[in-house]
Amino acid sequence: IGGTAVTAQAENTGSTDSKGGSLDQSLVFDRDDFTEKTESIADASGVERSVTYRFYKARNYVTHPSDSAHQSLVVSVPVKIDGRTVHASSAPIVLANAVGGYMPSSVADAAGVGQTRLEMTGMGGGLPSGMPSGMPPGGMDGSGAGGTGAVNGMVNLGKLALVAGYVVVEPGTRGRSLTDSSGTYYGTAPAVIVDLKAAVRYIRANKGRIPGNVERIVSTGTSAGGASSALLGASGDSKIYEPHLREAGAADASDSIFATGAWCPITDLEHADGAYEWNWGTLPTQTTGKTVDRSVSKELQSQFAEYQARLNLRGLKGSGFGKITARNYDAYLLKQYLQPSATKYLAALSDSERETYLAKSTFIAWKNNQAAFTWEGYLAHVAQRKKPQPAFDAFDLSAGENNEFGKGATKARHFTAYSAKNDTTGLGGKRVDSDIPEKLQLMNPMFHLLEKRNPNRSKHWWIRLGASDTDTALTVAANLAMAAESLGDDVNHAYYWDKGHATNEDPGDFIKWVARVTG
Ligand code: DHB
Numbered sequence: 001i002g003g004t005a006v007t008a009q010a011e012n013t014g015s016t017d018s019k020g021g022s023l024d025q026s027l028v029f030d031r032d033d034f035t036e037k038t039e040s041i042a043d044a045s046g047v048e049r050s051v052t053y054r055f056y057k058a059r060n061y062v063t064h065p066s067d068s069a070h071q072s073l074v075v076s077v078p079v080k081i082d083g084r085t086v087h088a089s090s091a092p093i094v095l096a097n098a099v100g101g102y103m104p105s106s107v108a109d110a111a112g113v114g115q116t117r118l119e120m121t122g123m124g125g126g127l128p129s130g131m132p133s134g135m136p137p138g139g140m141d142g143s144g145a146g147g148t149g150a151v152n153g154m155v156n157l158g159k160l161a162l163v164a165g166y167v168v169v170e171p172g173t174r175g176r177s178l179t180d181s182s183g184t185y186y187g188t189a190p191a192v193i194v195d196l197k198a199a200v201r202y203i204r205a206n207k208g209r210i211p212g213n214v215e216r217i218v219s220t221g222t223s224a225g226g227a228s229s230a231l232l233g234a235s236g237d238s239k240i241y242e243p244h245l246r247e248a249g250a251a252d253a254s255d256s257i258f259a260t261g262a263w264c265p266i267t268d269l270e271h272a273d274g275a276y277e278w279n280w281g282t283l284p285t286q287t288t289g290k291t292v293d294r295s296v297s298k299e300l301q302s303q304f305a306e307y308q309a310r311l312n313l314r315g316l317k318g319s320g321f322g323k324i325t326a327r328n329y330d331a332y333l334l335k336q337y338l339q340p341s342a343t344k345y346l347a348a349l350s351d352s353e354r355e356t357y358l359a360k361s362t363f364i365a366w367k368n369n370q371a372a373f374t375w376e377g378y379l380a381h382v383a384q385r386k387k388p389q390p391a392f393d394a395f396d397l398s399a400g401e402n403n404e405f406g407k408g409a410t411k412a413r414h415f416t417a418y419s420a421k422n423d424t425t426g427l428g429g430k431r432v433d434s435d436i437p438e439k440l441q442l443m444n445p446m447f448h449l450l451e452k453r454n455p456n457r458s459k460h461w462w463i464r465l466g467a468s469d470t471d472t473a474l475t476v477a478a479n480l481a482m483a484a485e486s487l488g489d490d491v492n493h494a495y496y497w498d499k500g501h502a503t504n505e506d507p508g509d510f511i512k513w514v515a516r517v518t519g
Contacts, residue, residue: 024063027251029206037112041163044508049163052080058107061202063249066186069108073171073199076113076162077211086165092518093203093212094161095169097196099225102404104175104187114159116170155504157220164511167212171199176403185406190244190442196232197241198250205251216518220261222502227267230480233260233458234445259460259517263504266472269401270416270440273390274304275473278326280385292389313482330375333474337495338378341467342371345497386470393419405439449483460517461491462510466499
């Protein structure tokens with residue numbers, strides 16, 4: 001259980017930030033302002049524990065919120081677990097975002113840990129396909145590990161971290177659907193990352209007031225939340241956010257984090273259309289059952305090939321692969337992730353269950369307790385792509401990501417040259433707007449890792465993906481892993497066999513990983 005006992009009272013009464021500068025009084029964390037709660041929470045093994053904790057209700061993490069209800073956070077500090085006293089004063093701090101679909105999330109009404117509300121209503125045409133409104137925090141595919149702090153079958157990482165003895169901070173964030181009274185979209189890019197950074201700065205500025213070790217902040221998130229978590233990890237202390245953070249009134253402190261947990265990150269958006277066609281281009285769509293336009297697919301695939309070559313990434317150590325290109329990426333994914341994931345899944349079945357599975361999955365050869373199959377066999381097994389074409393920058397501006405790059409009174413915009421050129425909404429084949437290139441840098445962890453080689457990035461990465469997740473290309477997470485490792489970072493990336501979007505099959509391993517890397 002996290003943290004060493006620290007009994008001395010930290011100096012917590014002043015109002016200095018972590019750099020010794022002055023901290024606005026409204027951002028001073030009042031550590032006496034909590035309610036003590038006791039809840040039964042399942043730990044990572046599914047065992048119910050009685051957890052007594054201090055719950056600090058929503059408070060703003062910026063001095064000039066454009067939206068007070070979203071730019072606030074809650075803090076939960078464990079005091080007793082199954083009657084045993086927990087000393088969390090130097091425990092890791094888990095920053096658990098509940099972002100989904102790049103939509104707003106709020107803790108304004110939260111009365112306990114793990115109650116962040118994700119606002120999926122009114123997503124309209126921008127609904128990431130497959131995500132019903134009212135999706136629980138973290139995603140929609142309920143086939144995660146049962147019992148573990150789960151909401152509707154989903155793993156609730158905030159609860160899970162609390163029952164592990166960690167301090168849990170849950171931030172609300174602005175999201176793409178928000179408009180003010182004049183119809184201006186104020187929650188689109190880069191609002192989500194500005195808000196997460198402001199939350200980190202708030203934690204740091206309140207060192208000694210918020211319990212826990214501010215140098216051991218671990219971020220978690222799933223899907224758009226996984227993308228945001230990865231971006232937070234990659235972009236620590238980057239100057240490019242400074243004007244946005246200043247405008248919001250974020251504390252003057254470092255926003256770097258120690259470790260990053262990212263489940264199925266929907267990131268590298270401006271390259272994801274090409275990657276998607278490379279990965280799933282031959283499959284029929286879930287919605288229409290039809291295959292997509294072959295020539296568009298080919299054009300996008302060739303963009304991916306160029307991009308991947310330019311990245312100049314090598315397979316993870318031990319993979320035996322050198323430079324990964326569009327030509328060997330299928331072999332790399334099979335060897336490094338897909339076959340080992342299927343092997344692990346099959347090995348855990350009883351002999352008769354395995355026989356049944358293999359009898360209906362003839363694409364798998366099972367020899368010497370190892371699963372082997374071809375890329376074509378794997379694709380036929382996945383069977384359908386979830387998204388239309390292009391998957392992220394839709395020609396008709398209907399994708400959620402088009403809204404994420406909205407600005408002012410314009411709800412949705414193109415963010416790739418290709419889709420701007422092929423626009424079907426009457427924009428006349430224009431280029432992307434002039435502010436888009438900078439927005440893409442603000443939103444893409446790959447920019448901070450590969451172009452900036454950001455020294456203040458997180459150095460520990462936990463990245464997970466369902467092997468049947470067609471919300472984005474598998475290469476997006478795999479590239480993120482290679483990019484971090486290319487800088488010398490500690491990377492733990494694996495796939496969950498036969499699992500779809502927003503699944504978490506090994507929450508217990510994640511909690512152990514947090515203990516190990518922060519220890
Ligand atoms: C999410 C899913 C998507 O398919 C997408 O494009 C963006 C976000 C999500 O689940 O958060």
